[in-house]
Structures are given as structure tokens and as C-alpha cells.
Amino acid sequence: MAEIKFEEALKKLEKIVDDLERGDLSLDEALKKYQEGIELSGQCSARLAGAKKKIEILVKNNKGDLEVKPVDEKVSEE
Amino acid sequence: MVKKGVDQSDLFGTASAEDGRYIYTVSDITRDIQGILENTFAAVWVEGEISNYRPSASGHYYFSLKDESALLAAVIFKGASRNIKFNFEDGLKVICFGNVEVYPPHGKYQLIVEKIEPKGIGSLQLALEQLKTKLDKEGLFAQEHKRLIPHLPSRVGIVTSLQGAAIKDILKVLDRRFKDLHIIINSVKVQGEGAREEIAQAIEDFNFWNESAAPDERVDVLIVGRGGGSVEDLWAFNEEIVCRAIYNSKIPVISAVGHERDVTLSDLVADLRAATPSVAAEIVIPKKEDLRVRVEELTDDLRRSLFEIAAGYSETVEDLSHRLRVGLDHAVALESGKLAMVAKKLLLLSPLALVQRYEDKISQAARAIIVRMEHVYTLRCAQFAKQIEKLTGLSPLNILARGYSITFLRQTNGIMKDAGLLKPGDVIESRLHKGTVVSTVTEVSCDGRDKV
Numbered sequence: 001m002a003e004i005k006f007e008e009a010l011k012k013l014e015k016i017v018d019d020l021e022r023g024d025l026s027l028d029e030a031l032k033k034y035q036e037g038i039e040l041s042g043q044c045s046a047r048l049a050g051a052k053k054k055i056e057i058l059v060k061n062n063k064g065d066l067e068v069k070p071v072d073e074k075v076s077e078e
Numbered sequence: 079m080v081k082k083g084v085d086q087s088d089l090f091g092t093a094s095a096e097d098g099r100y101i102y103t104v105s106d107i108t109r110d111i112q113g114i115l116e117n118t119f120a121a122v123w124v125e126g127e128i129s130n131y132r133p134s135a136s137g138h139y140y141f142s143l144k145d146e147s148a149l150l151a152a153v154i155f156k157g158a159s160r161n162i163k164f165n166f167e168d169g170l171k172v173i174c175f176g177n178v179e180v181y182p183p184h185g186k187y188q189l190i191v192e193k194i195e196p197k198g199i200g201s202l203q204l205a206l207e208q209l210k211t212k213l214d215k216e217g218l219f220a221q222e223h224k225r226l227i228p229h230l231p232s233r234v235g236i237v238t239s240l241q242g243a244a245i246k247d248i249l250k251v252l253d254r255r256f257k258d259l260h261i262i263i264n265s266v267k268v269q270g271e272g273a274r275e276e277i278a279q280a281i282e283d284f285n286f287w288n289e290s291a292a293p294d295e296r297v298d299v300l301i302v303g304r305g306g307g308s309v310e311d312l313w314a315f316n317e318e319i320v321c322r323a324i325y326n327s328k329i330p331v332i333s334a335v336g337h338e339r340d341v342t343l344s345d346l347v348a349d350l351r352a353a354t355p356s357v358a359a360e361i362v363i364p365k366k367e368d369l370r371v372r373v374e375e376l377t378d379d380l381r382r383s384l385f386e387i388a389a390g391y392s393e394t395v396e397d398l399s400h401r402l403r404v405g406l407d408h409a410v411a412l413e414s415g416k417l418a419m420v421a422k423k424l425l426l427l428s429p430l431a432l433v434q435r436y437e438d439k440i441s442q443a444a445r446a447i448i449v450r451m452e453h454v455y456t457l458r459c460a461q462f463a464k465q466i467e468k469l470t471g472l473s474p475l476n477i478l479a480r481g482y483s484i485t486f487l488r489q490t491n492g493i494m495k496d497a498g499l500l501k502p503g504d505v506i507e508s509r510l511h512k513g514t515v516v517s518t519v520t521e522v523s524c525d526g527r528d529k530v
Contacts, residue, residue, distance in 0.1 A: 006258045006369070007230035013376045020383030023390065030387040037380040044373040048366055053257040055249070058235070058264040058283060066287045068262055068295075071240075 006047040013040040105182065112180035115187055119178035124189055125197060126150065128170045139166060143174065143189065151188035152176075158192050163313075164205035165212075171197040202309060206316055210343060213318070218325045219346045225330040227350050227361065231298035233260040234362050235287075235329065237280040240265035243305030244334065244355035251359035256366045262297060268304035273314035277302065278323035285328050300327060301358045302344065303334030315342035324348055334358035478511040485509075488516070498524050 016037040020030060056068040102110070126143030133139050137156035142149050152174065154162070164170075175193040180186070196204040213219065238244040240263060252259060264283055266276035281302060288296045302324060304312070314320060315335045324331045324347045333348035334355040345351040352358035478484070485494045488505040500506070504519045 005232055006256075007232055010230065010369070010373065010376075013373070013380070017376050017379045017383060020380060020387065023383070023387055025387060027387065027391050030384055034380060034384040038377070041373055041377040041380065045370070047258055048256070048370055048373070053252055054260045056260070056262050057240070058262050058280075058287060060283075066283055066290075071263065 004043055004047075006044060009040045009043045009047065013037055013044060016040065104185075108180065108182045108185060111187075112182060115178045115180055119189075121175070121177060122189075123173055123175050124150065124152075125173045126171070128166065128172055129168050131166060131168050133166075139191075141166075141168075143172070151186060152191050153188055154191045154194060158194075162194060163202050164196060165208040173197050202313065202316075206343065209316065209318055209321075210346070213321055213343065213347070218321060223325070224349045227330050227332060228298045230364060231259070231362055233262060233295070233297045235284045235297035235300045236261060236263045237266055237277060237284070237300060237302040238263070238304050238355070239268045242268055244268075244303050247305065247354065247356040248301065248359040251356055252363055255360070255363045256369055259363055267314075269307065269311045269314060274317035274319050277314055278317075278319045281320075281323040281327050281331070285326075288329060297329055299362055300329050300331045301334055301352070301355065301362065302331055302348070303352070303355050303358060304336065305355060306336045306340070309340075312336050312340055312342055315344040317343075320344055321347045332358045332361060478509065481511070483508045483510045483515075497522050 016033050019025065020033055020037070025033065055071050057071045058066060058068055061067050124143055126145050129142045129144045129149075131139065131141040137159060139154040139159045139162075141152055141154075143152050144150070159166075172194050173196075174189060174191040176189050176191040178187055179190050181188070199207075217223065236245065236248060238248075245263060248261075252261065262284075264280040266280045267273040268277065281300065284297055284300055302315075302320075304315070312335055315333070321343050324333070324344055330349045331347075332350045332352050333342070333345045334352040334357065335342045335344055336354070338353040341351075350361065352361055486492065486507045486509070487494055487500070488507050494500060494506065500519050500522050502519050502521060506517050506519060508515045508517065
């Protein structure tokens with residue numbers, strides 16, 4: 001769960017809020033969802049605070065197959 | 079050469095003369111014509127309308143230039159025809175630059191066109207208009223075909239030059255904004271020879287990559303573009319091959335070519351046009367602040383929803399307990415009513431009442447019996463008196479008074495009415511009106527007469 005992507009966590013959180021807002025859950029289910037939602041909310045906040053960018057390039061190798069390679073960021077930012 | 083062709087005095091000496099006439103051979107006159115034409119029209123601009131256009135398999139364009147009253151054969155050789163951006167077609171009014179050339183074997187001359195441009199409108203502009211019309215007819219710009227740009231994409235593919243301004247602008251936006259994004263760049267030439275093929279191929283490569291990549295490695299959206307430049311610099315993004323690659327891409331495409339004012343055909347085909355590469359980046363990379371607000375909103379919604387659900391249930395519980403209470407009261411009331419009725423019934427059914435009732439009945443009956451008995455007694459007394467009176471009349475004693483007697487067998491004390499039942503020796507008693515006589519039977523006669 002620690003490595004969940006921000007947008008996935010946000011989507012899940014949105015879904016949970018939707019579910020809760022529909023209001024047809026049992027109290028137990030609602031509490032469970034709420035608990036899950038609060039965790040996701042915390043994860044989202046954590047991701048927002050410590051997000052890392054990742055830049056790669058798509059290239060063809062000798063065999064002509066596509067692969068992604070890390071790019072030296074300095075080069076692209078010069 | 080021109081001088082030579084027209085200087086007849088000079089020619090007379092060399093050409094064959096007959097009867098004072100100067101006679102050319104076909105070759106000679108053709109050569110002279112060639113000389114005159116080719117020298118005179120070595121570098122000319124000609125305006126006309128394209129007609130009878132016949133492209134050859136080898137890449138040369140054969141056609142005629144015409145106006146209301148004349149026709150000029152023309153050709154654009156392969157080397158020059160390659161540079162023509164617009165769609166070459168009959169009826170197009172053009173201005174050509176070139177030289178006139180004579181082809182002696184056919185005795186024909188034609189304009190060898192080096193440059194050609196549409197009349198009244200720039201060549202590139204015309205090409206653009208023509209391609210635009212064509213692609214529009216095919217539906218490449220249709221709104222129905224536009225795909226949604228994903229909100230918060232995880233991976234963004236970028237088709238541009240690693241050396242260009244666009245990628246720098248995009249990365250700058252990334253640094254400013256929410257960095258939680260995976261960027262994959264496919265570096266391509268964005269102008270000059272081969273640029274259009276590289277751009278189209280890069281778009282296809284990303285699509286191919288997505289087909290084989292794991293779901294969490296797939297690119298969600300493509301940014302295709304470059305930084306600003308001249309119309310010619312941006313031209314690759316007006317090329318048909320690039321437009322078709324964008325159209326055929328399964329990954330949604332944001333075009334980001336040049337500056338705000340530059341609109342290319344790629345922009346028209348793309349699912350979304352960003353005015354600049356920076357704008358494209360801003361579209362796919364959200365502001366951290368916006369996201370923080372969104373997370374807060376969702377968290378608030380979460381709390382509120384739970385509270386509402388809990389409140390709803392609490393209301394239900396209250397409602398139920400209220401109903402329970404009311405129901406219970408009602409039930410109790412109902413039962414007590416029933417109880418009262420039963421008690422009443424019970425009271426009615428009480429043995430005391432029954433006893434009372436029976437007592438009443440008994441005393442009634444007793445009274446009735448007494449009355450009845452009195453009545454019966456009276457009646458019986460009366461009857462008895464009557465009987466007595468009758469009996470008095472019927473009494474054997476009274477009959478005895480009249481001289482009769484009754485005979486009893488002493489042994490049985492039975493009244494004797496049949497002499498046959500007596501035998502001699504039986505002691506009989508005869509009761510007279512006054513007194514009794516005891517006799518012993520000596521003889522019995524059955525003819526009705528006793529023998530005493």
C-alpha cells in the first residue's frame with residue numbers, strides 16, 4: 001500500500017466517497033469504508049508532500065525492440 | 079546564337095542556296111529555333127492554369143500551362159517536384175519559374191519548371207488548405223473521434239526533440255507542479271528532412287509500446303509538439319503522415335506546436351490542442367495545490383457522508399425504539415382492556431354468581447314445588463275424599479251387612495272364589511257382617527255348591 005500511486009489513491013478515495021454518499025451501506029460497511037478512505041487520504045497527502053519525478057526515453061535497441069532507458073536529466077535541462 | 083539564327087547574310091554562305099532561296103534542313107531550323115528560344119527564355123516567370131497534368135512513374139510532372147488563348151507544355155522534373163508542398167492538380171492557377179527548352183526530335187518546346195507557386199496564395203498555405211480540405215472530408219478533425227484526455231495520468235509520452243525548447247518548457251512545468259509523474263520521451267527531429275517520418279514513427283512506437291507493456295508501464299497520454307519557429311520550421315506538423323499517425327493513435331494526443339498563434343493540422347487532428355508545450359504540460363500535470371484541495375474536499379466529504387450515514391442509522395434506531403415504546407404501550411393498553419373484559423366475564427362466570435343464580439332457581443323451584451304440592455295435595459285430598467266416598471259404597475263390609483260373607487283360606491289367607499281350589503281338611507275362615515266363623519272343609523263340590 002505504501003507504493004500506491006497518487007492518482008490511484010485519489011481515484012479510490014473518490015470511489016469510496018461516492019459509495020458513502022450513495023448512503024445504502026450498512027453501518028459496519030460505512031465504517032470500514034471510512035477507515036479505508038481516511039487511510040487513502042493520508043497516503044494522498046503523503047504523496048503530495050514527497051512526490052518524485054521519473055524521466056525516461058523510449059528507444060529502439062539493436063534488435064529493433066522498444067525499451068525505456070533513464071535519461072540524464074542534466075542533458076534535457078541544459 | 080540568337081544573332082547567328084537571325085543574321086541571314088551570315089547564313090547564306092553556309093546554308094545551301096537554290097534559285098536564290100535559302101533552304102534550311104529541319105535539323106538546322108530546329109537548332110536555330112532552339113537557340114533563339116532557349117537563349118531568349120532562359121529564366122522566365124510564366125503565369126497560367128495547370129491543365130492536362132500527367133505525373134510519370136519516374137516522378138516527373140508533365141502538364142500544360144494555359145490561358146484563354148494559348149497553351150504551353152511544361153514539365154517539372156523529379157528533383158523539383160519533390161519540393162512541391164501543395165496538391166498539384168488541373169485548374170490550379172500558378173506562377174512558374176524556369177526556362178524554355180526545345181526537344182528537336184519532336185519539334186516541340188516546353189517550359190522546364192524549376193519553381194512553381196500557386197497564384198495569389200503562398201505555396202505552403204495552399205498545400206495546407208488542400209490537405210485540410212482532404213483530411214476534413216475524411217473526418218480526421220471530427221469531434222466524435224476526439225478522445226478524453228485522462229485526468230491525472232500516471233505516464234506521459236512526449237514526442238519532441240530532446241534538444242528542443244519544448245521539452246525544457248515541459249520539464250520546467252513539471253518541477254513547478256506535482257512531480258508524481260513518469261515521463262517517457264521519444265526524441266525526434268522536429269523540422270527539416272525526415273522530421274515528419276520520425277514524428278509519425280514515434281507516435282506509432284508509443285502505441286506499439288503500449289500494446290506489449292504491462293498495464294502499469296503503459297503511457298496514458300501523448301504530447302506531440304515542439305517550440306516556436308517559422309511556418310516552415312513547424313511544417314512537419316502540417317504533414318499528412320503526422321496527421322494520420324495522430325488520428326490512428328490509440329493513446330490520446332495533445333498537440334503542442336509553437337506558440338499560441340500557430341495552428342497546424344496536427345492541432346486540428348489531435349484530441350486536444352495546447353497553445354504551447356508548457357500549456358500541454360499544465361494540462362497533464364496538475365497543480366499540487368489543486369490536488370491538496372481536492373484531497374481535503376474528499377476527506378471532508380468522507381467525514382460528512384459517514385456522519386450522515388451514522389445520523390441516519392441513529393434516527394432509525396430512535397424511530398424504532400419510539401415505535402417499540404408506543405407499540406408496547408398500545409399492546410399493554412390492549413391487553414389490559416382484554417383483561418378487564420375477561421375479568422368482567424370471569425366475574426360473570428364466578429361460581430358465586432352461579433350459586434346465587436342456582437340459589438334463586440332453587441328457591442324459585444322450591445316455591446313452585448310448594449305451590450304445586452299444595453295444589454296437588456288439595457287435588458289429591460279431594461280425590462281421596464271422593465274415593466273414600468266411593469270406597470265406602472263398595473266396601474265388602476257393606477256388602478257383608480247385606481248378608482254376604484267372604485271366605486279366606488286360613489293357610490294362605492287368600493280369598494277363596496273357586497271351590498275347586500279347596501280340598502277337604504283345609505281350614506277356612508268366613509267373615510260375616512259381624513264376626514268370623516272358622517270351618518274345616520269336609521267336602522268339595524265343583525258344581526258351584528260348597529259342602530261345608
